[in-house]
Amino acid sequence: MKLEEIRHKIDKIDRELLVLLQERMGLALRSKKFKKTVTDPTREEEVLSRIERLNLDLIERSFTRRLIRTIIEESKRLQEENRPLVAFQGEHGAYGEVAARRLIPSGAYIPCLEFIDVFRGVEEHQFDLGVVPVENSLEGAVTQVNDLLTTTDLQVIGEAKVTVKHCLLGTEDIDHREIRLVYSHPQALAQCRGFLMRNKLEARPYYDTAGAAKMLARENPRAAAAIASELCAELYDLEIIKAGIEDGPANNTRFLLLSREPSADRGEKSSIIFATPHEAGRLFAVLKLFAEANINLTRIASMPLRSDPENYCFFLDFEGSEQDEKVVDVLRQMEKLTISMKRLGSYPAASGVF
Amino acid sequence: MSSLKLAAITKTRRTVVQVGEVKIGRDLAVIAGPCSVESEAQTIETARAVKSAGADMLRGGAFKPRTSPYSFQGLGIGGLRILEKAKRETGLPIVTEVLDPRDVSWVAEFADILQIGTRNMQNFSLLKEVGRSGRPVLLKRGMYSTLDEWLNCAEYILSEGNPDVILCERGIRTFETYTRNTLDLSAVPAIRELTHLPIVIDPTHSTGRPSLIEPMSLAAVAAGADGIIVEVHWRPEEALCDADQAMTPAGFTGMMNRLRPLRTFMEKLPA
Missing domain, CATH: 3.40.190.10 (Periplasmic binding protein-like II)
Known part of the structure; x- marks a missing residue:
């Protein structure tokens, strides 16, 4: 592997870590609805000791404890915020x-x-x-x-x-000439059929527009792009190749x-x-x-x-x-x-x- | 000229290419903007300036054909997105160059007119591709090309089913070195004798000297050109491409104050 490729992989892993953390924080917020207080020392100790049993040679136990402790503290802070x-x-x-x-x-x-x-x-x-x-x-x-x-x-x-403003999204380093496949919800693909045909792109149905964007960001399949919202570009760090690619007048x-x-x-x-x-x-x-x-x-x-x-x-x-x-x-x-x-x-x- | 089936002059009609509200071939069409799209601020500020001076369309390169491979090659799709934003802000339709047959459909998603540059005039696979793009094409004259060769290139586009071709005289190579090229102004009336297609002139690349742009633009209008395409940069000295030949917004405004009245005057002259 060249240095560039290694760095590219590291960047991808960092992004994935954050997407997973976002998911964990969401679950922590949901757990609050079942608890009387935010802090639960028994549960915290359980989380920490379970994760320590994973025996990974590059991850020191003390580091694991510090990392998870930081995550738990942040999750408690979020729970205290009382966001709806x-x-x-x-x-x-x-x-x-x-x-x-x-x-x-x-x-x-x-x-x-x-x-x-x-x-x-x-x-x-x-x-x-x-x-x-x-x-x-x-x-x-x-x-x-x-x-x-x-x-x-x-x-x-x-x-x-x-x-509903459909955008063609790609990972930041994709060359538009290499795009062959476009993943999205069948309805979004249908609404952008003219665009796909003009640019000789193959539609690949996916269960959800945002799910397609998330998959693209995490797996970065070859020659692929996704159709999803502008918000997805922001959330998953994707590049908007073209905004407003729907055929008809913008629908809402x-x-x-x-x-x-x-x-x-x-x-x-x-x-x-x-x-x-x-x-x-x-x-x-x-x-x-x-x-x-x-x-x-x-x-x-x-x-x-x-x-x-x-x-x-x-x-x-x-x-x-x-x-x-x-x-x-x-x-x-x-x-x-x-x-x-x-x-x-x-x-x-x-x-x-x- | 016998090989021209579609481009040759007819008695019945002249081609009018309508883009937005502009009718090229009937109105005097003024296309202005930077050589290259360099940044959002530069493009949008220049677009605002040329719009308020009375330009009809915005030009700007996202894919640049440069003499040296080490020169700035353009921002690509990112540049097209900036042009799209400038269009949203000012309402000016976009004219931009396409270099590669693989890019034609993509550039056509953003541009109102596809430009074929002088170096690509005889790139026949590119001509066929823009012929199928569904967008009007501004075809620049090759810097070493005869009128016949040029019109045969227009024929390539027309024969693919695209009737909207605009010719652009941008200067040819001669032994003169004071100017970058030599503007062949006689091409304007000659083209009007040979074909029904509209013709605009590019006073920027043909002269390479800002001081000559206005006189040659006025001369082109007097000779019957359907429009001009001219480089304007908000800060010419900072331009990443052709810095020494762009007009300032003030210079462009001054020229526009004289160009349209001249056209009106010419139209009023007795036949």
Whole structure:
């Protein structure tokens, strides 16, 4: 190996160490939800003595103890900070994390494998807040999330619109002429098909956009690049070869902020889900209430009921707070026209698209 | 000239290449900017300066063909990203050179016009590639080339299905050494007799002397050129490439104050 190659490998290992440390800190923050106090001397001793049993010739035991001790101290400091734990679906750098950072700038962002993990995690007090995508301007409703909204007891306390700006990312030393393979989520690959074709690049599906960026940074496979967010470039130290490579006009995704408690804010926007009996004019009667009260609807979507596929439920977002007199009045009248109605809450409207 | 099937003059039309709001072949198109993209500040400041002086497009090299392999070779894709940012800031479309057939699709992702430099005029595989790029091409005249050779190179691009070719006279090699090259101004009316393609002139590389840029630009407009492409650097003395031939933003502004009125005047002359 040449000196340059050795140094390159060392840099890669350093990056991997940090990515792993980030993951460890996230887990430590989550552990706090199960503990009464941050400090637990028995557990600390257990961690230290277990790691010392690893017999590595280049790593002195005293060094191991010092290193792990430093990590534990930092992790305790982080736990004392009391940052709200905000769960999102995907790996670090996913568009969900972009939304979470906008909504809660001082949070600790915890990745979850599935949407249901976000919902359950908040419901079971493992996380303080959750961020989930509800609709995309090109693809429409995110059905899994809408389905979970019908069964959850969580409240919506905020929303954010995030521009999905796909970037071609490479490791810093890649020559664009060598790129042959591009890893990303199938949806992102589909949205960038023109770019891939023009540059004769082969699309390689991966489970997640941010996951593809993380894999690229850690494994650096030959002749490969990834499509992911700008945030991923920052988090995984990747180079943005080209930003905004999607074919169509930039699309955006609307995310909801979920909490166990309703918004402290009065809110200027509200969301409800309802179902009407299968009778002529019932849906119209409901919508008429909003029209007559002069309440602007910002979203209306229908979805088959999981429990009863013959019937539909309707998602309605409208301008105004559940505390507004005319809204109180409309919702009271709605109770009589629907077979079920669920209030998701009132919240501040998103200001612009990020 | 018999081998020209697509580039030869016709009675019915002249080619107009539209880029953004500029119609090259109808309007007087002024393309200005640094020789090379050196840094974000240098490129964006120069872009702002030429925009406020009335330029229509921004030029700037990211891949540089240099006489010596040890000279600054350009910032590559990083340079293209800076040009993209300058375009976002000023709205000026981007003209930039492509040297290598492998880079054509990549440069086309960033550039509004692909430039083929004088040294690559007869690089036929590169010409075919830009012919398939879907972007207008600014084809510079080879410094040792005849008009016929030059137009046959345009024919290569046209025959690949790309109708948007802009010719650029940038000076030819003669025995004169006072100027870097000799601007062949007669090429302007000659080209207009031979082909329907628009022609612009490059007063920077042809003269190599800032003091000659303005007079030759005015002369080109008087001769009927469709535009000019000129090097402007915010601090010419610090330029990493061709430092001794770039105009200052002030010099460029002064020239622009006379160039467009001259064009208007020429259009008003009796036929």
